[in-house]
Amino acid sequence: MSEAVSHFESLLREALAPVEPPEGLVERLEDTLMSLTEMAADELEGWELTAMRDPRNWARPVAAVVVGGAAGTALVLLRARRRAQASPRTVSGARESAERAIRDLGRETRRLLGER
Amino acid sequence: MADKANQKPKALLDAEFSDLYRAHVRDVYSYAYYRVGDHHDAEDLTEQTFLQAYRHFERAQRESEGRPLRPWLIRIAHNLAANLYRDRARKPATPIDEITTLVALHTTEQLVEGRDELSRVLEGVRQLPDDRREALIMRFALGMDNREIARALGRSDGATKVLIHRAIKQLEERVGHGGEGPTETDAQRTNSGAGSRSAAR
Numbered sequence: 001m002s003e004a005v006s007h008f009e010s011l012l013r014e015a016l017a018p019v020e021p022p023e024g025l026v027e028r029l030e031d032t033l034m035s036l037t038e039m040a041a042d043e044l045e046g047w048e049l050t051a052m053r054d055p056r057n058w059a060r061p062v063a064a065v066v067v068g069g070a071a072g073t074a075l076v077l078l079r080a081r082r083r084a085q086a087s088p089r090t091v092s093g094a095r096e097s098a099e100r101a102i103r104d105l106g107r108e109t110r111r112l113l114g115e116r
Numbered sequence: 117m118a119d120k121a122n123q124k125p126k127a128l129l130d131a132e133f134s135d136l137y138r139a140h141v142r143d144v145y146s147y148a149y150y151r152v153g154d155h156h157d158a159e160d161l162t163e164q165t166f167l168q169a170y171r172h173f174e175r176a177q178r179e180s181e182g183r184p185l186r187p188w189l190i191r192i193a194h195n196l197a198a199n200l201y202r203d204r205a206r207k208p209a210t211p212i213d214e215i216t217t218l219v220a221l222h223t224t225e226q227l228v229e230g231r232d233e234l235s236r237v238l239e240g241v242r243q244l245p246d247d248r249r250e251a252l253i254m255r256f257a258l259g260m261d262n263r264e265i266a267r268a269l270g271r272s273d274g275a276t277k278v279l280i281h282r283a284i285k286q287l288e289e290r291v292g293h294g295g296e297g298p299t300e301t302d303a304q305r306t307n308s309g310a311g312s313r314s315a316a317r
Contacts (some may be wrong), residue, residue: 015256016238029162
């Protein structure tokens with residue numbers, strides 16, 4: 001009886017195999033999350049322009065730059081790791097992934113610094 | 117003011133959200149796919165789930181007190197799926213996509229040996245009452261344990277255990293395992309299940 005049950009449960013497990021999300025969805029979702037971070041940065045920027053005249057507010061934008069930069073970095077890393085997972089696990093593949101991650105980080109950092 | 121001081125830096129929250137997303141995007145998509153029955157709606161549901169999760173992530177982290185957030189994510193997907201059906205006032209548009217598409221996700225060996233059996237199981241899952249179907253998706257597609265499923269469905273651990281047990285039993289009878297059609301008991305259960313389903317909607 002318990003064998004039959006476990007056979008049926010393993011059948012269920014096979015029938016309901018996890019489904020990989022389409023690549024397009026993953027990319028779109030990551031882009032959306034990136035733009036959410038950027039949107040927050042833009043809002044901050046608007047706030048900075050009006051608040052910078054008051055020295056009591058100076059500490060906040062500085063913290064925002066650090067926080068915003070690191071947030072962008074976190075999401076860039078997310079994308080870089082996904083690419084690394086998608087490519088074959090070879091030494092050259094790993095090196096390429098690392099180079100790509102560094103390029104992404106550089107680009108993102110330039111973008112964030114340029115925007116501010 | 118004190119609340120603000122206790123808030124995590126946004127960078128840390130974003131990094132933690134990235135981890136959550138990476139760890140569970142497949143879970144959410146699998147749940148959505150088996151729940152709504154087609155890829156297009158499953159993509160929309162997955163996207164909406166993570167956007168909503170992003171908005172409420174900080175509070176969820178605070179309230180979870182260190183417990184895993186997967187049940188919370190799946191609960192968001194569950195609620196969104198319910199809204200989707202309420203808005204459209206319909207059951208899944210297609211019978212869990214085309215069964216052939218789903219079966220194509222499995223290995224060649226399974227295709228040869230168990231295509232019919234898997235199709236029957238999937239069709240049986242589709243016909244279960246919503247709560248039983250969801251519990252089975254969470255258990256077998258996502259590998260969630262009773263406690264996680266209980267949190268996702270907002271039930272007690274005991275009630276969840278019973279729910280899963282009954283769902284498996286009903287499905288096993290329905291699929292017939294020996295190739296027979298539905299039993300009388302099964303038909304009665306199905307009717308009562310269908311009744312409660314349409315009443316719930």
